[in-house]
Amino acid sequence: MTASTASSDTSAVRAPGPRSIVGRRRLTSRRMVDVVSHGYIWLCLFVFVTPFLALLAYSFTGPGGTYAIENFQYVLGSFGENLWWSLRISGLSIAIDLAIALPAAYAIVRYPVPGKRLIFSVLSLPLYVPGAVIGLSLVITYNFTYHLTTSMWGLVFGMVVGTFPLMLTPIIVALKDLPIAFEEAAECLGASRWTTFWRIVFPLIGPGVSAGLMLAFIIVFNEYLVTLFVHPSEITTAPLRIFNLVRTAGLLPTTAALAVTMQLISFASVLLFFRVFGTRYFKGTYLI
Amino acid sequence: MATPLTVPLPQLQRDTRGRERRARLVPLALLGPAIAVTLLFLYYPLVFIVRMSFTLADTFLRPTGAVTTISNYVAMADRYLPNLLVTLQLASLATIVDLVFGVPFAYVLVRKVRYRNLVRAFMVFPMFGALYIAFGMRFILLPGGPATPLFEALGIPNTSVLYSLPSVVFAMSIFTFPFMVMNVGTALSNVDPTLEEAAACLGARPLQTFRRVLLPLTRAGIVAGALMVFGWSLGTFAEPLLLGSVNEQKTLAWTLYLKGVIQLDYGLSTAMGVVLLILAFGVTYFSLRYSRGALVE
Numbered sequence: 001m002t003a004s005t006a007s008s009d010t011s012a013v014r015a016p017g018p019r020s021i022v023g024r025r026r027l028t029s030r031r032m033v034d035v036v037s038h039g040y041i042w043l044c045l046f047v048f049v050t051p052f053l054a055l056l057a058y059s060f061t062g063p064g065g066t067y068a069i070e071n072f073q074y075v076l077g078s079f080g081e082n083l084w085w086s087l088r089i090s091g092l093s094i095a096i097d098l099a100i101a102l103p104a105a106y107a108i109v110r111y112p113v114p115g116k117r118l119i120f121s122v123l124s125l126p127l128y129v130p131g132a133v134i135g136l137s138l139v140i141t142y143n144f145t146y147h148l149t150t151s152m153w154g155l156v157f158g159m160v161v162g163t164f165p166l167m168l169t170p171i172i173v174a175l176k177d178l179p180i181a182f183e184e185a186a187e188c189l190g191a192s193r194w195t196t197f198w199r200i201v202f203p204l205i206g207p208g209v210s211a212g213l214m215l216a217f218i219i220v221f222n223e224y225l226v227t228l229f230v231h232p233s234e235i236t237t238a239p240l241r242i243f244n245l246v247r248t249a250g251l252l253p254t255t256a257a258l259a260v261t262m263q264l265i266s267f268a269s270v271l272l273f274f275r276v277f278g279t280r281y282f283k284g285t286y287l288i
Numbered sequence: 289m290a291t292p293l294t295v296p297l298p299q300l301q302r303d304t305r306g307r308e309r310r311a312r313l314v315p316l317a318l319l320g321p322a323i324a325v326t327l328l329f330l331y332y333p334l335v336f337i338v339r340m341s342f343t344l345a346d347t348f349l350r351p352t353g354a355v356t357t358i359s360n361y362v363a364m365a366d367r368y369l370p371n372l373l374v375t376l377q378l379a380s381l382a383t384i385v386d387l388v389f390g391v392p393f394a395y396v397l398v399r400k401v402r403y404r405n406l407v408r409a410f411m412v413f414p415m416f417g418a419l420y421i422a423f424g425m426r427f428i429l430l431p432g433g434p435a436t437p438l439f440e441a442l443g444i445p446n447t448s449v450l451y452s453l454p455s456v457v458f459a460m461s462i463f464t465f466p467f468m469v470m471n472v473g474t475a476l477s478n479v480d481p482t483l484e485e486a487a488a489c490l491g492a493r494p495l496q497t498f499r500r501v502l503l504p505l506t507r508a509g510i511v512a513g514a515l516m517v518f519g520w521s522l523g524t525f526a527e528p529l530l531l532g533s534v535n536e537q538k539t540l541a542w543t544l545y546l547k548g549v550i551q552l553d554y555g556l557s558t559a560m561g562v563v564l565l566i567l568a569f570g571v572t573y574f575s576l577r578y579s580r581g582a583l584v585e
Contacts, residue, residue, distance in 0.1 A: 037396040044393055045410040047462060051424025052413055054434060058427050100321040107318035111311075121576075123322055126330050128572035130523025132541035133561045136548050137333035140340065140558065145332075161329040164322065222417040225525050229549060239419060246423050246530060251430070259423055263416050270412050274405060 052263055059257035071257035079258050082238040086262075089152070089237060090220040093159040097167040097216050098209070100160075105171035106197070110180075120172075124165035134162060135229025142230060150232045158230050159220045166219060167212035174208025175201075207277040214273045218266050238262055334565065341558035360559035368556075371538045372563065378528065378539065379521035381453075382460040386517050389461070390468035391510065395502075397469065398476045411466045418463040422530040425459050426450065429531070451533045459527040464517040471516060475509020476502075515575035519568045540564050 059071050075083070104123065108116060126134070138158050139149070148154030182204065186196040202209075224239035231240060238258060245255045344355040364372075397407060414421060428435045429450040439446050449455060479502065487497040503510075525545075528536040540560050548557030 034400065037392075037400055040392065041396055041401060041407065044389065044465075045407065048410050048413045048465070050428065051421045051462075054424045054428045055420065057434070096325075100325055103318035104322035107315040111315035111318075113315045113319070119319065119323070123326055125569075125572075126326065128519060128568055129330070129334070130541060130564050130568050132523055132525055132544060133334075133337075133565050133568075134330070136544055136557060136561045137337040138329065139549065140554060141333040141336050145336070157325070157329045160325060164325070168322075218412075218415065222419070224417065224419050229545070239417065242423065243419055243526065246419075246426070251427055256423070256427070259420050263413070263420055266416050267412065271409065274409065 052260070055256045055263075056260050058251070059253055059260045061253050071253045072261070074254045075258050075261050078254075079238060079241060082236055082241045082258075083261070085235055086221055086238040089156060089159060089235075090217055092152075092156045093163065093220045094167070094213055094216045096156065096160045097164050098213065101164060101167040101171055101212065102209070105168055105175055106201075109172055109175040110183075120168075123168060126161050127165045131162070131223075131225035132229070134158065135226040138226070139229045149230075152232065152235060155227065155230050155232065155235065158226045159223060162223070162226060163216040163219045166215040170208040170211035170215070171205060174205040174211075177208075178204050210273060210277060214269055217269060221266060222262060337558040337561050340554055341562045343555060360555040363556055364559050364563065368540075368543065368560065371540055371543050371560075374536060374538045375522060375524075375540045375564075378453075378456060378460060378524060378536065379518050381457045382464060382521045382524075383514050383518045385457060385461040386465055386468040387510070387514055390465055390513070391472055393465075394469045394472035394476055398473050399481065411469070414463050414466055417526075418459065418524070419526045421459050421462055422526045425455060426530050429455055450531065453532070453536060456527050456532040456536045459531055460521055460524055463527070464520050467516050467520060468513040471509045471513030472506065473509075475506040475512075479505045512575045515571050519571035519575060522564060522568050522571070 060069075062070065107113060108120060113119065135158070138154070142148040142154050146154070148157075178201065182200050183196050186200045187193075191199070222239050224237070224243045227237050227240045228243065231237070236244075239262065242255055242259050242262070245252065249255070341360050342356055342358065344357045344359060397404065401407060427433055431446045431450070435449075436446055439449055483501055483505070484497055487501045488494075492500065523541050524539055525541045528539045529542055541564065544557045544560040544564070547553045547560065
């Protein structure tokens, strides 16, 4: 201890100049690393939003490079029906998702089910099946077995199967975080299982449930691939309309306006969720 | 006064026995709807297309019975091998791009960034779908579009950018980037930062620290992330279609749509679907084995 202070003292006395230079250089090199790494993060974030920003800019162009708000009026007018279908399909799908995910998550976490891991894998496998394969298999089965090709429900159940694991995972995480003592206390005080669940457990896992709802909503709302395969001819959701228009009609500012509207609605739901609940309920799902 | 405990003993016993039986049935009833929906709308259709891929073209509905054949797979190997190869090529390139850019991103995000919620908010944009990414990129890369001055400055002929392999790979890697960051970031946040400090104190250079300390500790996460990205990229659909040339548009997902829904060649189309499915499942199986699958236990 004394030796080190002595040596640093002598060095300070002998050569104050070089030492301070070394100190400053080290500081600047560390700062350089910081600047570069944060710059890298911002560059990546910029790349993430670039397609959106480009569409946003494009959606405001009119004939002859004018500033056109009419494109967005067009979204509500001509594309209104597609938006309405998207919202209806999303609403129905996430309602069914919730209705089947909630009991399943409760059973997986709170009951000693044999083969729990296997059941969870079986239930969450749909996430990893390519959308085109889900679409193809569904359209063929709907044709030959279920006869659902002309019904909205075929589309809805296709969406449910694809997004149901996204709903299941956050609910499982939330339930695992919830100490069982609350439920035991409620039961000791005479509440039935049913009352305990709806009055105690459900409010406490609310954030997890909302995380699942939000994830499933975003995915269903923007889904075009499975929809392309299984949609009945009279139902065209907004993402599917965008896909068809980009493929057949080329680039149009009105299509860009619809895409921007879709992304803004999705982003608003994400931001709303982040404001209310924070981000920790996304653990184990898409966002770290 | 409160009611005294008047429960007779035998009734209590009967009650508990009934309770036990119910306790075994309740979880099954709770899991029932989820399992039923998954079986009906995922597993049964998948089994259906596997069966269909082994039947001769239009004998499936014949009353005399379907003719079992492997001719669909033979035809695929004969004529559609390039489609499979393009799919694999695009997925591997996207995975490599994600690895190169995603690992440093995850490192900085976990170790240095305090504004993580902001980063999360930005990172949801790719999640809205490959369709919007491909659409936006198509507008950006159009000759005369916003990126034209950039390409002119770099000396790249502007007409060769859109409808090319690199732009497809770029769009695909943007779409799957968050998956990579999620896996690697989770693995990295489990590594104690003091280990890096110790390595630095012992005289290791940053690259050495990465190779000898960080890489062995996060290998599982990196491999899981790469496999997951690869598996997701196999099913790529909108990016090659909107940004690729004729060669990239041969990806399996798009070809099976053309064969199955437009030309109604179910045998060939389901054979492609099965190949895609097997590839994706294999990759995912290893990915999940490598990642922390400890959610349920």
